[in-house]
Amino acid sequence: MTTRRAFMAGLLATAALPACAGAPTTSPRPVARPLRGAAKIKAAHTSVPLRQIIADAGISGAHSILVADAATGTVIEGYGPATALPPASVTKAVTALYALHNLGPEHRTQTRLIGTGPVSGGTLQGDLVLAGGGDPHLDTDGLAKLARALKARGIRRVSGAFRVYSGALPFADRIDAGQPDHVGYNPAVSGLNLNFNRVYFEWKRAGQGYSTTMDARTKRLRPAVRGIGIDVVRREAPLFTYAKSGGRERWTVARGALGRGGGRWLPVRDVDAYAGEVFRTLAAAQGVTLPAARATGSLPGGSVLAAETSATLSAQVRAMLKFSTNLTAEVVGLQTSVGRGARVGGLRGSAREMTAWAERAFGARGARFVDHSGLGDASRLSAEQMVTILSNSGWRGPLPAVLKDIPLINSSGKAAPIDGVRVVAKTGTLNFASALAGFIQCPNGKVLAFAIFSSDLKKRAAIARKDRDRPAGGASWRRRAKRMQQRLLRRWAL
Secondary structure, eight states, X not given: OOTTOOOGGGOOOOOOOOOOOOOOSSOOOXXXXXXXXXXXXXXXXXXXXXXXHHHHHTOOSEEEEEEEXXXXXXXXXXXXXXXXXXOGGGHHHHXXXXXXXXXXXXXXOEEEEEESSOEETTEESSOEEEEOOOOTTOOHHHHXXXXXXXXXXXXXXXXXXXXXXXXXXXXXXXXXXXXXXXXXXXXXXXXXXXXXGEXXXXXXXXXXXXXXXXXXXOSSOOOBOOSEEEEEEOOSSOSEEEEEETTEEEEEEEGGGOTTEEEEEEEOSOHHHHXXXXXXXXHHHTTOBOOOEEEESSOOOOEEEEEEEOOOHHHHHHHHHHHTOHHHHHHHHHHHHHHTTOOOOSHHHHHHHHHHHHHHHHOOTTOBOSSSSSOSTTOBBOHHHHHHHHHHHOTTSSSTTTSEEOOOBOTTSOBOOOTTXXXXXXXXXXXXXXXXXXXXXXXXXXXXXXXXXXXXXXXHHTOOGGGSSSOTTHHHHHHHHHHHHHHHHHHHHO
């Protein structure tokens, strides 16, 4: 799902996650104000210096830590607050603000079926177009609803072509080129997205070999996907290989990693072909015969035969922050940039647009984002910049309502809540990079804004591409970072 998930024994199944509003041309926002006292960090009123807590954690690399009064911007304490480090998935909190301020919490998109001609005698006299509107949560169940609606219109066949349009948003065949090919959290991104642009690969022992299937499953449906193939080959490494040949996506997997059986999600790169095949299968189940899907680069005119409306933007970003879904972040970020009228070209251009907006709206000068999810490790953000964003966006702003509650844990790893304390924040994890940023509601009613970034960039740069799922030492480094974060949360709350 995300870079936070390690794979056991090389392969582990991951769980499936289950009319457009006009975008305002300007973003309503408070006047950005600088933090007070950021240049001269005050000593905390506690017997243990912050520097000692960091040393006790035993985390290699650099740290950028800051906590401030969210209402006044007055800094309480910090360590290396201006040090810019990879924010990882904390980036998604900025993306959420970007989208909510510019599109509004009730913003929705539509996936439509468009007919280019009239219906006569059960035949659509023209082309049928499956047109994506940028819904990041569209799944097979949603396509099944469209297939049922097509049947309800009395359509049983089309005289023309079946076309797929995904041009509502710029296309990227993956979020970050530095990730392994097979990780499900790094799929393609486009204006039409299905099942988070992943396909489910399942394998079972069959005699001396294996039987394999690919499907676009939800809890209710499992339509087979034959346009994406996979071969089991005898080798030790690499675990997977990927290529596109003859218009089809082709995978191979090392036989020695499969064991008795199992399944996992693989990323999809050719989303148009994937969504087109799945819809064609679902339509056939309703008695509607369609020709093979063809991608189209332009949206033809015609009448809307059926539409599937997305959840509200507020619901989408809440799920994005809870499950840290990279695809949702990238699609929502692109939607926002396009909705603002920016010509961004792709993910990098859209990330630059978000960076410029965060600087203008909230005073985050010097921040740099290369995507909207935090998967790319070239993004840079300091604790001071993040706390500036949080303080200026405000406890009464749109972000706290969609952030995830973070439970307090003691040094033994057990839940240890504190009466009157609530922490809402976004976590972030890459190999040898850990981040946490958000708000603390304290027993005395005060609200704090905080950011904790830790990264060992040298160790991260030294990881071979084949080892990026589970690099040596990565898990223990991450555990120590999270223990330090918890110690700091308890310290600040009290």
